[in-house]
Amino acid sequence: MNVELRIGEAAPGTMPIRWPSILFLLAATTADAAVPLEPDMSRLNQIELHSLEPGMFELRTTGSDPWFLLKELPANFDAERHHVLAFEYFCPDGVDELELFYGPPIEAGRSVSPGGLAKAETWTAASADLARLSHGRWGGEDRLLRLDWGRKPGVRARIRGLELRAPTVEELRGAEELASRRREKEARANKVNDYLDAAYPCRIESVEVRAEKVIIQGTVSLTGEAPLWIAELRPHHAAWEGEIGTWVQRIRAPEQSGAFRIELARRVGDRDRITSRWQVIRVPEAGAAEVCSHAVYTTDVSRAAAHDLEPIRAVGKKGMGGVDARDILPELAEMGVQHITVNLSLTGLFALTPGEDREEIEWDGLTLFVRRHALEQYDRLIGFATRHGMVVSAIVLIRFNGDPAFVGRIVHPEADPAGEYAMPNLATEAGARVYEAALAFLAERYARPGDPHGRITNWIPHNEVDYGWTWTNMGLQPLAVYLDTYLRSMRLCHLTARRFNPHARVFISLTHHWNVEPDPGWRSYSPRTMLEWLARYSVVEGDFDWGVAYHPYPQNLFKPDTWNDERAAHDFDTELITMKNIEVLDAWMRRPAMRRSNGEVRPVMLSEQGFHTADYGAAAQRLQAAALVYAWHKIQPLDSIEVFHNHRWLDPPHEGGLLLGVRTLPTGEDPNGERKCGGEVYQALGTQDEEA
Numbered sequence: 001m002n003v004e005l006r007i008g009e010a011a012p013g014t015m016p017i018r019w020p021s022i023l024f025l026l027a028a029t030t031a032d033a034a035v036p037l038e039p040d041m042s043r044l045n046q047i048e049l050h051s052l053e054p055g056m057f058e059l060r061t062t063g064s065d066p067w068f069l070l071k072e073l074p075a076n077f078d079a080e081r082h083h084v085l086a087f088e089y090f091c092p093d094g095v096d097e098l099e100l101f102y103g104p105p106i107e108a109g110r111s112v113s114p115g116g117l118a119k120a121e122t123w124t125a126a127s128a129d130l131a132r133l134s135h136g137r138w139g140g141e142d143r144l145l146r147l148d149w150g151r152k153p154g155v156r157a158r159i160r161g162l163e164l165r166a167p168t169v170e171e172l173r174g175a176e177e178l179a180s181r182r183r184e185k186e187a188r189a190n191k192v193n194d195y196l197d198a199a200y201p202c203r204i205e206s207v208e209v210r211a212e213k214v215i216i217q218g219t220v221s222l223t224g225e226a227p228l229w230i231a232e233l234r235p236h237h238a239a240w241e242g243e244i245g246t247w248v249q250r251i252r253a254p255e256q257s258g259a260f261r262i263e264l265a266r267r268v269g270d271r272d273r274i275t276s277r278w279q280v281i282r283v284p285e286a287g288a289a290e291v292c293s294h295a296v297y298t299t300d301v302s303r304a305a306a307h308d309l310e311p312i313r314a315v316g317k318k319g320m321g322g323v324d325a326r327d328i329l330p331e332l333a334e335m336g337v338q339h340i341t342v343n344l345s346l347t348g349l350f351a352l353t354p355g356e357d358r359e360e361i362e363w364d365g366l367t368l369f370v371r372r373h374a375l376e377q378y379d380r381l382i383g384f385a386t387r388h389g390m391v392v393s394a395i396v397l398i399r400f401n402g403d404p405a406f407v408g409r410i411v412h413p414e415a416d417p418a419g420e421y422a423m424p425n426l427a428t429e430a431g432a433r434v435y436e437a438a439l440a441f442l443a444e445r446y447a448r449p450g451d452p453h454g455r456i457t458n459w460i461p462h463n464e465v466d467y468g469w470t471w472t473n474m475g476l477q478p479l480a481v482y483l484d485t486y487l488r489s490m491r492l493c494h495l496t497a498r499r500f501n502p503h504a505r506v507f508i509s510l511t512h513h514w515n516v517e518p519d520p521g522w523r524s525y526s527p528r529t530m531l532e533w534l535a536r537y538s539v540v541e542g543d544f545d546w547g548v549a550y551h552p553y554p555q556n557l558f559k560p561d562t563w564n565d566e567r568a569a570h571d572f573d574t575e576l577i578t579m580k581n582i583e584v585l586d587a588w589m590r591r592p593a594m595r596r597s598n599g600e601v602r603p604v605m606l607s608e609q610g611f612h613t614a615d616y617g618a619a620a621q622r623l624q625a626a627a628l629v630y631a632w633h634k635i636q637p638l639d640s641i642e643v644f645h646n647h648r649w650l651d652p653p654h655e656g657g658l659l660l661g662v663r664t665l666p667t668g669e670d671p672n673g674e675r676k677c678g679g680e681v682y683q684a685l686g687t688q689d690e691e692a
Contacts, residue, residue, distance in 0.1 A: 034165035035082050037070050037145070044068035046657065047149060056160040059149065065656030066155075067148040069106075070162075079140040082164040083131035084171065091157035094119035097418035099148035100128060102138045106146050108513070112138070112521060113469065115418050116150075123160070129167055132175050135520040151420070153654070188241075189478035195240035195294075196540050202228070202280040202293040207542065208300035209274045214264045216278050220257050222292060226284040227251075230262060233277040235492050236432040239295040239541075240484065244281055247289070251280065270365035274298055275436060275495045277541065297491055299542040305502040307449050312457055312503075314338035314391050314643070316686050317635060321608050322648030325381040328672050333388045335683040339643040340385050341460070341607055342378070344394040346410065346438050349374050351403030363437045369403075370441070382446055382454030391643070392446075393458035393549075393607060395509070396439070396493060398422045409434045412474050412485070419473025421463055426488050435489075439496040447501035460507045460549045460607060461493045462486070466530055467511055469523035476522040483525075483533050494544055507549035507605060508534065514577045514584075528572070528588075535594055543596055547603035550585060552578045553610070557658055560611035560627040579609070579631045586638040604640045610647040610660030613676065621677035628678055632685045646682060 039057060041049055046063030059068070085100065095117035103110055112133035117126060130138040149155065167175070204218040220228055233245035251260050266273055277295035284290070298304070319339030320332060332340065351358055351369040358369035385392050398410055400417045409431055415422040425431025446456040464471040465486055474482055490506050497504035510527040518526060531548065538544065555565035555576055562568075568580040577585050588594060590601055611627035613620045628646070635641045650673050651661035659665070662679035663672060684690050 034086075034163040035073065035077055037073075037085075037162040037164060039162075040069045040071050046153070052158070055162070056158065058158050059156070061149055061153050061155045063153050063657060064151050064654045065148075066150065066153070067101075067146050070145045070147070073143045073145070073164075077140070077143075077164075079131070079138070079142070081166050083138070084127050084129050084165050084167045085145070085163075086125070086127040086165055087159050087162040088123045088125055089117065089120055089157055089159050090123055091117060091120050091155070093152075093155045093157075095150040095155065095157070096152060097148075097150055098126075098128070100130065100133075101144075101146040101148065102130065102134070102142040103144045103146075104142075106144060109516060109519065109524075110137075111148075113418060113523065115416060127171065129171065129175065130164075132178075133521060137520060185476075185478055185481065189480035192240045192480035192484055196536060198294070200280075200291070200293045204278055204280065204293055204296040204542075206300060207278055207296055207298045209266060209298045209304040211266070211303065213266050214273055214276075214278075214298075215261065216264070217259070217261045218280065218293070219259050220251065220280060220292070222257060222282070224282070226282045226290075228292065229281050229283050229289075230264075231279045231281045231289075232273070233279060233295050234429065234432065235275055235436065235488055236426050236429045237277070237295075238484065239277065239279065242291060244289050244291070245277075245279065245295075247281070247283065248278075272364070272440075272499060274301070274304060274499055275492055294540050296542040297544065298495055299544070301495065301498040302502070304498055305447075306444075306500050307447060307502075309447060309449065309455075309501055309503065312386065312389070312391055312455055314389070317632075317641070317643050318682075318686050319605075319607075319643040319645035320649055321610075321645040322650075322652070323381065323385075325377040327649060329381070329384045332385070332390070335679075336686060337390060339391045339393065339605075339645060340381075341393045341395055341645050342381060342456075343397055344378070344442065345374075345397045345399060346435075347397075347399045347402035347407055349378075350406050350438050352405035352409060352434070353403055355403075361441060363441045364433070366433060366437045368406075368434070368437060368441070379453045382456065383451070384454070386451050386454035391458065392454065392456050393460055393507070393605065393645075394442075394446075394456045395460045395463060395607075397463060398424055406434070410438070414475030414477070415473045416469075416475055417473075419468075419470055421472055423462065423468075423472050423474035423482075423485055424489050426485055426492075432492070436492055436496060439493055440499065443497045443504070444500045447497070447504070455501070456497070457501070457503060458505050458507060458605070459493045459497050460509050461489045463509050464511045464551065465509055465525075466513060466527045467524045478522055479518070479525045479529065479533070482522075483530060487534065487537055490546060491544065494546065505545050505547060505603065507547045507603075507607070509549045509551070509607065511551050512553045512555075512576050512578050512609075515573050515575060531588075531594065538597070545596070547605065548585070548589065549605050549607035550577065551608040552582055552585070552606055553608075554578055554627075558612050558614070560613070560623050562611070562627060563630060579627075579634055582606075582631075582634055582641070583638060586640045589640050601640050603642050605643045605645065606635070606641060607643075607645050608647045609645075610658075611678070613651075613659045613678070616664055616676075618677070624676065624678040625681040628682055628685070 045067050047066040048060045050058045099113045101111040114128035201222040202220040206217050208215040228251045229247045230249050231245040232248045237243040279295040280293035282290045282292050316338045320337045321341045323340045412423040412425045424435045462472040494506035515528045516526050554562035562579045565578045565580045567575045568578045570581050611624045613624045648661050650663045651659045651665040664674045666673050
């Protein structure tokens with residue numbers, strides 16, 4: 001049985017792809033020999049390789065970042081002819097994602113991914129077209145190839161017949177089908193742009209949500225035969241697609257123009273309209289309704305929250321990331337930590353089917369089941385932090401595993417399991433409803449008067465969305481389409497949290513990459529461009545209280561001496577923002593275009609970054625400690641930056657070999673590891689012991 005490798009869609013780049021002719025392809029099978037490839041047994045990471053016979057080898061992954069380089073391609077290699085990497089494999093476990101790097105240099109931004117490898121209990125064919133997937137970026141000067149074999153340790157596989165060859169006729173046909181689908185997605189992206197740039201004759205100026213009603217105000221400068229109405233768009237509606245939503249109320253007679261003000265009930269049955277958008281439409285007697293304004297979200301939530309809570313504010317910037325309820329929580333208070341991040345896994349917490357350890361709940365007209373033990377762990381962690389005056393920021397995550405019914409409903413229909421996490425399903429009403437219900441349950445629980453379970457103040461929907469393919473997968477999408485869905489998730493999270501907590505805020509999660517070239521494969525995006533788009537949306541669809549959760553890791557995560565980062569320049573065009581040039585981010589957020597509509601500078605939290613210790617020797621530990629001191633002093637004068645969340649507390653055993661904690665790896669004798677020099681220094685920062 002032959003099972004073909006599932007290939008994802010690619011994107012156009014700046015270089016044209018020159019496909020071989022059909023006549024050449026027919027001849028290639030007989031006259032054009034493929035280029036055999038061999039692994040370089042001396043250049044590998046977290047993987048064991050053994051040669052079994054000529055052209056066949058066996059591998060076993062030993063960590064979460066397994067890869068091996070191939071021997072350099074010969075000088076006479078013809079990239080125009082041989083651009084399909086092909087092999088046969090035997091792997092009962094399958095591979096979550098195969099990633100192919102090309103170079104030199106081998107670095108981020110120079111890779112392609114055809115997706116995962118299905119489980120194979122017999123020899124199975126696999127192939128990936130490097131020219132198509134990179135859209136012309138891979139070429140004759142790239143003599144090195146690196147194969148990254150998923151993200152899981154303990155995977156065994158055998159590979160044979162590894163080669164570069166010409167594409168077959170069938171592969172060319174498949175490539176054309178993918179190109180057609182890509183053109184459709186590009187057309188959708190153009191629709192998003194057209195919607196944002198549209199000059200409509202009507203405008204909704206404000207949407208205020210109070211305890212029992214929604215107040216919508218705006219202006220119309222359009223008269224004619226057809227009356228104007230207000231339409232309601234729900235979270236699953238894509239305004240740029242021209243979706244009208246539901247006609248709600250007539251504004252005024254056709255011949256009238258000027259300002260209008262209408263009041264609507266806030267709730268319709270079990271549904272809260274706080275998360276809706278509102279749009280002016282014209283409804284002729286014959287024909288389809290016409291859009292006459294942009295769709296605008298709630299812009300004033302100052303009187304919308306169920307509870308009048310006092311805010312939890314920290315006076316310092318010391319935070320900790322990757323905190324778990326099983327950690328030794330009292331040490332957080334001992335170290336003077338005032339902020340924590342919590343990974344809030346919706347798929348690890350909720351289900352749509354009953355089962356052991358599942359408690360039935362009714363929320364917003366839906367029946368959900370919550371896992372008691374998982375909920376108790378969150379209560380313990382968030383409750384402890386709140387009792388000790390710490391600001392809690394929840395990172396909302398959606399995995400591909402969990403209750404199948406819940407996962408099938410909440411995961412975006414185009415999401416590829418090659419990613420670590422998924423974008424929520426806002427493409428269907430059912431998906432949006434279950435996502436909103438899960439958020440509302442948690443937002444209400446962690447915003448009760450008296451904080452019996454603790455308080456969540458900040459919400460970070462998803463993780464590192466500029467590297468969407470890996471960390472918030474929605475399939476391969478152009479930026480405009482991807483960001484529109486992500487923004488709807490941000491809005492849903494923000495407004496749902498504001499139903500209960502008047503001080504709740506939402507943050508976009510971004511890596512240390514800043515002004516990078518667009519990935520032609522649509523697997524990653526530029527953070528700077530994403531922020532520009534967010535500001536653009538905030539003008540068009542109404543401003544809201546969003547900030548930036550940045551991850552300014554060093555240029556090389558394995559090198560803690562971030563002050564030597566060569567790609568971190570001190571201008572807005574810098575490729576990276578690390579701790580070396582973190583003031584660039586502060587200056588960017590102070591620009592008028594990035595400020596809130598009231599002139600306030602949007603908040604920044606450094607929600608994930610840390611410094612690696614190459615080993616546990618004194619020199620490596622001192623270098624990590626020095627990096628912590630350096631970062632601490634860099635951020636103190638930057639008022640927009642509220643917190644530095646050190647990632648992490650304990651060294652993680654499954655983060656690609658990175659040892660970023662202020663405690664060592666856990667052992668059987670010491671499940672919490674040993675305090676590093678960096679832990680002692682981090683505790684002293686911000687105290688009278690800092691100078692010493």
